[in-house]
Amino acid sequence: MTTHRTSAGHDTGGGLHARVRVERPGHVLDVTLDAGPGEVLAVVGPNGSGKTTLLRCLAGLQRLHGGRLTWGDRVWEDPGSRVRVTAAERQVGLVPQDLRLFPHLTALDNVAFGPRCRGERPAAARRRAREWLEVLGVGELSGRRPDQLSGGQAQRVAIARALAAEPSLLLLDEPLAALDPGVAMTLRLELARHLAAYDGVTLLVTHDAVDALTLAHRVVVLDEGRVVQDGAPAEVARRPATEHVARLVGLNVLRGRSRGTLVTLPGEAVLATATEHDGPVVVTFPPTAVTVALEPSAGSARNQWPGRIVSVAPHGLAVRVHLDAAGGVLADVTAESAGRLGLTPGREVWAAVKATETTVRAESFGTMPTHRPPLP
Amino acid sequence: MTRGGVTGEPALGPPPLRLLVPAVVAGVFVALPLLGLVLRSPWERMPTLLADAAVREALWLSVLTATVATAVCVVLGLPLAWTLARTEHRGRSVVRGLVAIPLVMPPVVAGVALLAAFGRTGLAGAYLLDAGVTVPFTTVAVVLAHTFVALPFFVLSAEGALRSASSEYDAVAATLGADRWTTFRRVTLPMVLPGLAAGMLLAWARSLGEFGATVTFAGNYPGTTQTMPLLIYSVLQDDPPAAYALSLLLVGASVLVLVLLRDRWLGQVRAR
Amino acid sequence: MRGRCPAVVVILLAALAGCGGSGSNEGGDRQLRVLAASSLTEPLDALADEFEADHPGVSVTAIYGSSATLASQVIEGAPADVLATADLDTMTTVEEAGAVLGPTSFAGNRLVLVTPADNPAGLSSFADLSSSEVTFVACVETAPCGKVARALLDRNGVPTQPRSLEIDVKAVLTKVTTGEADAGLVYASDAQAAGNEVQTFAVPGSAQEQNTYAIAVVEASSHGDLAAEWVDLVLSERGQSELAEAGFGPAPDTAP
DSSP: OOOOOOOSSOOOSSOEEEEEEEEETTEEEEEEEEEOTTOEEEEEOOTTSSHHHHHHHHHTSSOOSEEEEEETTEEEEEGGGTEEOOHHHHOEEEEOTTOOOOTTSOHHHHHHHHHHHTTOOHHHHHHHHHHHHHHTTOGGGTTOOGGGSOHHHHHHHHHHHHHHTOOSEEEEESTTTTSOHHHHHHHHHHHHHHHHHOOSEEEEEOSOHHHHHHHOSEEEEEETTEEEEEEOHHHHHHSOSSHHHHHHTTOEEEEEEEETTEEEOGGGOEEEOSSOOOEEEEEEEOGGGEEEESSOOSSOOTTEEEEEEEEEEEETTEEEEEEOGGGOEEEEEEHHHHHHHTOOTTOEEEEEEOGGGOEEEESSBTBOOSSOOOOO | OOOOOOSSSOTTOSOOHHHHHHHHHHHHHHHHHHHHHHHHSOGGGHHHHHHOHHHHHHHHHHHHHHHHHHHHHHHHHHHHHHHHHHOOOTTHHHHHHHHHHHHHSOHHHHHHHHHHHHSTTSTTHHHHHHTTOOOTTSHHHHHHHHHHHHHHHHHHHHHHHHHHSOHHHHHHHHHTTOOHHHHIIIIIHHHHHHHHHHHHHHHHHHHHTOOHHHHHHTOOOTTTTOOHHHHHHHHHTTOHHHHHHHHHHHHHHHHHHHHHHIIIIIHHHHHO | OTTHHHHHHHHHHHHHHHHHHTTSSGGGOEEEEEEEEGGGHHHHHHHHHHHHHHSTTEEEEEEEEOHHHHHHHHHTTOSOSEEEESSHHHHHHHHHTTOEEEEEEEEEEOEEEEEETTOTTOOOSGGGGGSTTOOEEEEOTTSHHHHHHHHHHHHTTOOSOOSEEESSHHHHHHHHHTTSSSEEEEEHHHHHHHGGGEEEEEOTTTTTTOEEEEEEEETTOSOHHHHHHHHHHHHSHHHHHHHHHTTOBOOOTTOO
16 A cells, blocks of 8 residues: 555645744744645754744744745735635644644544544544554554554554645654654655655654655755755755754764865864865765774874774664764774774774865855865 | 552652641641531431421522532633633733632622622612612522632633643644634543533532622522521521531532542543 | 741741730730620720720720620630620520529610611501512521511511521621612611611511620639629610610510
8 A cells, every 4th residue: 555645625736835934032934945746845953943933834823924825826824915824724734743642532533633624524534534544554543542552653643644634735843753763764664655645745844864865855954044955865965054964964073274175173183175275164074984993004194083982882784983083073884893893982093084075165054165075 | 651550668768757747737637627517416416407498408509509600610711711721812811810809809708799790789780670680689699609709710720721731732633624613622622621620629619618708699598599508607596506417418418429420520531 | 948937837826826815914904805796886885995994904805796606605615704695595505504604684676677778669667568579688587686587577467578588687787788678677776877878667566576685794704803894884874875875775674
């Protein structure tokens, strides 16, 4: 059962055009966003960057102070001309971070709630609810109440409830954040399938790079209420526009001062890069580009730093080593070499990185890089 | 929710004496006067009193007016509590303060205030009189007096219940297409039902014991306005032992009703 | 912070204890506690001033309430020197409990009919109560004023019933002065005290059904001599004229 396209009752034409401006004491959210039918957007950014506020604005739970919100040729909200379509009339599906399944209703009645409100007869609404629970793989739990569901089961019911209302726009707030890693992985795969089958627009707020990279067609990066990057996941991962996203996608982020292609890092360490620049810079490189050895390799002393191992932890199929070299560096090594070298916390080792693996951009993040390294 | 064992020794050690001692003192303080009443009551007269028409009339009137007043509290107080809990407006704290005033008002003064509003020469009472309606000295007046003093108990506890049922559920219901009335009916109300039951019991109990506002506003006449507390006060003037027995009867009747309600009503709420 | 709470509690308790015990024996100032039926408020307050003037160093504290309440307080041992009740029955109960010494009747009070000043129901005599259009109130029959009212209504063959049986005579007066009731049966002394807030009508037969006020020294009094002097003052010509001025009559002949 891979395709369960929503069929009747909702309008997938046109897509979302949003200029959202919300003013709060101390910060302003000012975001422009467009998305076509079938598109999945991941919204990433640090806490307080306005992700959840954006979601609430689109859902109609928070009034705009400026801008304009349209779906196709229908105006949802336009403060300038005092037009506002209520949340109930927008056909938006929301899965909040804490789900908010109605505690007094069974899973089935939770999912049937939307169809009932959209005017379906009780029997028809329940039939539809059962179908959606089946699609999400929790059909046998339809009689349970939310407090009798595990985290993953509740998440599936919440998604079923949102989809059963046949929304044009689906809003998911950190849908996998509260789940055990194993459950999150399974559900991520299924979610990818459901989102692929879904012909509305999906906005996915996430803190997890894997979600953004595997589920989304586009990644929108928010920082302090503004969109600082909007592009394909792979593109954002390679050239993150903010330090937050760089760390989110698991890159090493080092700050220093560049002269030509040589960057001086804190603690006298020197890093050779493939980019010429003068002035303060931020250098990023993936942990997989870092090699760890017990002795410094012969030859160039550049890009080699001694350090002590802070922690060692499994990371996917590799082992992630955290070193205190050059102000803190992450290295991914194979489990085999970790064992062979005896990498344990406290051990003194050498870390090395190739110049061609680094990306240099002028301090601060948000401005585009002065030079672009060749892509691998 | 953790489902921990609560049998035997508490996991955190025995409760500290400086909490335990005042707790025991509080329990004794409440129990002792009740015990005194039980010991002083002429139990042998209980059957005669129970058979007395005036007593049965007063008991019935008490239960009836307390129940109707509680119903009025729910019908009017729940929307008020919802407004206080779910809307933003400047007058809200003023309204909340107003609702709480009967809590601190001496009940007799509440009765005088009710006379000033619904008495024959009162603000609204004068118009009612023109329309041929007199409120004082009627059972309606008893219900009004009870409602006035019991409403804050219900509204404040209902508002608490509504606040603890997060408005985020309302938000989700809205995205699913529910208008605010549907949300109230199908989401908010079922969620706060146990909390409302507590508020209703409080209001009911407050009504049952109400004396000052009733006697001032509604008067005291067997069958129409004489509730149990009024009968007890009347009897106290020339037959105190009978008054003790009647007090016990009132306590007994309310405990009985509360127990029945708890088993039926709260049981149903839990089983939903 | 530690230890401050218990200190506060101790201070509060001390203050409360001070309230209870204040004045009784301080500085040689003797206090005479008179518990009296509410209807006696005006004449006894006047007599108290006089008594204090005649007895330097003595202060009279008068506590007014319903006779039944005061009687049970005396029986329970509340600090008191003199008890004055609005009827004989109540006093007899206290006497039988051994809480007072040799009561004497000292005044009578008859019931009158009062209407609001503007007399909205247009009553012209007691007989008009028989109209079903008239809303009138009386005391509850367990109270002395209610017993008398019942007897008078029966004696005069009034077919209508009071709309409410108020818990005491002050409540009857309030219902009348606020205009909730067209008429009410109250003591002549209450009608007198209400002045021109009410119109007063005589009740036929009220002289035969009046109730008798009794006064006695409390057995447990610590100022027995002063208490006896106070009783003497109330029974004296001076005391009787003060009572008469307040609307009371002499004690009926049925006195013990």
